[in-house]
Every structure is written in C-alpha cells, then in structure tokens.
Amino acid sequence: MTAKVRVGIVGTGGIARARHLPCLTENESAELVGLCDIKPDVLKKAGDDFDVAARYTDYLEMYDNENLDAVVVCTPNDVHAPATIAALERGINVLCEKPMALDPTEGEAMLAAAEKSGKLLTFGFHYRHMPEVMAARRVVDSGELGDVYMVRVQALRRRGIPSWGTFVHKHIQGGGAMIDFGVHLLDSALWLMGNPKAIEVTASLSQRLGKSPNVNTWGDWNYQEFTVEDQVAAFVRFENGVTMMLECAWAINIPESRENISLSGTKAGLEVFPLSVNKADHEMLTTWKPDWIADAKLDPGAHQAAEFVNAVRTGGTVVTKPSQALQVTRIVDAMYRSAESGEAVKL
Numbered sequence: 304m305t306a307k308v309r310v311g312i313v314g315t316g317g318i319a320r321a322r323h324l325p326c327l328t329e330n331e332s333a334e335l336v337g338l339c340d341i342k343p344d345v346l347k348k349a350g351d352d353f354d355v356a357a358r359y360t361d362y363l364e365m366y367d368n369e370n371l372d373a374v375v376v377c378t379p380n381d382v383h384a385p386a387t388i389a390a391l392e393r394g395i396n397v398l399c400e401k402p403m404a405l406d407p408t409e410g411e412a413m414l415a416a417a418e419k420s421g422k423l424l425t426f427g428f429h430y431r432h433m434p435e436v437m438a439a440r441r442v443v444d445s446g447e448l449g450d451v452y453m454v455r456v457q458a459l460r461r462r463g464i465p466s467w468g469t470f471v472h473k474h475i476q477g478g479g480a481m482i483d484f485g486v487h488l489l490d491s492a493l494w495l496m497g498n499p500k501a502i503e504v505t506a507s508l509s510q511r512l513g514k515s516p517n518v519n520t521w522g523d524w525n526y527q528e529f530t531v532e533d534q535v536a537a538f539v540r541f542e543n544g545v546t547m548m549l550e551c552a553w554a555i556n557i558p559e560s561r562e563n564i565s566l567s568g569t570k571a572g573l574e575v576f577p578l579s580v581n582k583a584d585h586e587m588l589t590t591w592k593p594d595w596i597a598d599a600k601l602d603p604g605a606h607q608a609a610e611f612v613n614a615v616r617t618g619g620t621v622v623t624k625p626s627q628a629l630q631v632t633r634i635v636d637a638m639y640r641s642a643e644s645g646e647a648v649k650l
C-alpha cells in the first residue's frame with residue numbers, strides 16, 4: 304500500500320482525545336477519515352477539534368461508508384468485541400484499546416474473527432511501547448538474568464479511581480482496578496517472561512474504598528454505583544515453574560503510588576520502573592542503572608500508532624498479538640472467579 308492508511312475511530316471520549324486522535328493526526332502515513340460516537344456532543348467536539356468531517360453515531364454505517372483500512376476501537380469494554388468483530392468481518396484492520404474484552408469467550412471470538420479475516424488485530428497495551436519496558440525486554444533477551452523463576456507485579460495507586468466514563472460499572476467494564484489498570488502491568492510482565500502458559504490462579508479482591516466518598520486525586524467518581532473491585536491480590540503459577548505475585552489497586556492506603564515489574568532470575572534480577580539490574584558477582588552485590596536509554600524521549604502512544612499504521616501499510620508485524628491479549632483476559636477472569644469462589648482456579 305502506498306497511499307495513506309484510512310483510519311476511523313469508534314468512541315471519541317477520553318483515550319481517543321488524549322492519545323489516538325493526536326497521534327494519528329501527527330502520523331504522516333495515516334489519514335483520519337471518520338469518527339463515531341453514540342454521544343452527538345462528544346462526537347461534534349472531536350470532529351471539530353481534529354478536523355474530521357465524516358461523523359457517525361453507528362459504527363457499522365462508518366465501516367460501510369468510509370472505505371477504511373483500519374479502525375481504532377476506544378469504547379467502554381463491553382463494545383470492544385462487537386465493534387472489533389464487525390470491522391474484521393468487513394476486512395478492516397483493528398487496534399482495540401485494552402483490555403481485549405469483558406471475558407475469555409468474547410476474546411476467543413475476536414481471535415477467531417482475526418484469523419478468519421487474515422487482517423491485523425492488536426491492542427492498546429501501550430506500556431509495551433515505554434522505553435523502560437522495551438529496554439527491559441532487551442536485557443531479558445540477552446540471557447543476562449539466567450532462568451527467571453519469580454515475578455512481582457505492582458499496579459498500585461494510592462488514590463486514582465477513574466472519575467469519568469463508565470469505569471465503575473461491572474456490567475459495562477467487566478471489572479475494576481485489575482481489568483482497567485492492572486492489565487497493563489500484567490501484560491508487560493507476561494511479555495517480558497516470554498508469555499508462558501498460566502496454569503493456576505488464586506486471588507482475593509476488595510470493594511471497600513470505592514463504595515463511599517473519599518479523597519481521590521482523579522476527581523469525584525460515582526461511588527453510589529460502584530460495582531467493581533478497587534483492589535486485587537493474586538498468585539499465579541505458570542507451566543514452566545515460574546511464580547507471579549501481583550498487587551493492584553485504584554485506591555489503597557500506602558505512602559505513595561507504585562508501578563513496577565520485578566523479575567528474579569538465577570544470574571540477576573531486574574526492576575522495570577525505574578530500570579535496574581541487580582547481581583551478585585566478583586565478591587560484590589551490585590546494582591546497575593542506565594545513564595541513558597535508547598528512545599528515552601519516545602512517546603509510547605506515538606510509537607504504538609506508528610507501529611500499527613506501518614504494519615497495515617506494509618503487512619508487517621506488531622508487538623502485541625491477539626493470543627497474548629487473550630492470555631491476559633484469561634488470567635484476569637481467573638482472578639475474578641478465584642476471588643468469588645475462594646478457591647484456586649486451574650487454567
């Protein structure tokens with residue numbers, strides 16, 4: 304393909320305005336040709352601000368009228384599967400925001416639609432496009448850590464409950480802190496681990512701080528309709544013998560918010576945020592930290608958009624495969640089932 308990639312956006316709310324609309328506008332190989340949102344005022348503002356004339360309140364009409372090469376799905380989670388599958392069925396490549404879907408059944412249908420269509424399907428796990436995560440992957444690939452056998456994942460906000468959109472509604476989002484925020488760190492951790500198969504998940508969750516008015520650095524949220532979890536603790540075993548401990552919260556009483564992935568291997572350990580490698584060698588315990596990281600100034604959203612647009616143009620590949628996104632959805636779903644039953648869930 305030599306012409307610009309013709310892109311449409313489904314859902315022109317928070318993440319579309321903050322990331323996809325600006326990144327695609329700036330990408331010289333992409334052309335924004337259509338926008339869709341069920342809220343006419345939101346649609347008008349996005350269309351006016353980003354100078355896109357073709358506007359729709361029904362994504363099927365946009366798919367059928369605009370001769371799209373690609374679409375970015377930025378709706379609440381319950382629309383990810385239907386909007387993605389309908390696009391793939393029409394031969395349109397898809398970048399869908401995270402999480403993949405509400406549950407593994409939807410995710411499997413999305414994967415099957417991608418395989419049947421032969422079109423590209425990828426997901427907005429933009430943490431994989433962060434300089435520290437890409438650098439961590441280079442360290443892991445070099446073999447410097449030896450055999451990684453223990454992984455710790457932290458996605459902890461002291462007070463950061465999303466106050467816009469539909470994030471607190473279980474039937475629309477499928478869950479709360481874990482399916483919204485924890486998935487980023489879980490996805491990057493799995494990618495750094497080489498995506499081994501998870502075989503057993505144990506988890507507990509709470510719905511405490513989100514259900515009553517409280518301090519929140521992200522503004523007032525709808526605590527009266529809060530039907531999701533605000534915190535998850537989980538223990539995951541993998542087929543290759545690796546163990547993962549995961550902590551996630553939108554709101555929890557800790558001194559400061561913390562995001563990190565920590566890999567412990569037989570030769571060295573690695574922390575991702577901030578990046579460091581720790582070793583025991585030459586009669587010393589050492590920790591090295593990078594003075595400079597390649598692409599340190601790179602914007603993860605722009606990098607993700609460029610990768611997607613380039614893959615659509617050239618038939619190239621993307622870093623986030625649908626089977627890996629489905630693995631994240633399966634593990635998150637197992638966490639919710641384990642928390643509900645009080646039992647370990649086998650996968």
Ligand SMILES: NC(=O)c1ccc[n+]([C@@H]2O[C@H](COP(=O)([O-])OP(=O)(O)OC[C@H]3O[C@@H](n4cnc5c(N)ncnc54)[C@H](O)[C@@H]3O)[C@@H](O)[C@H]2O)c1
Nearest residue numbers: 314315316317318339340341342377378379380400401468
């Ligand atoms: N990658 C990230 O870091 C990141 C950050 C924020 C949100 N997200 C994801 O992006 C998605 C949207 O989040 P948001 O913060 O933009 O929410 P939002 O509520 O601000 O925007 C969603 C928009 O989708 C529209 N919409 C709903 N149903 C629709 C339909 N059937 N057709 C067309 N439009 C429809 C809504 O009217 C709304 O304007 C969620 O899945 C969320 O998990 C990802």
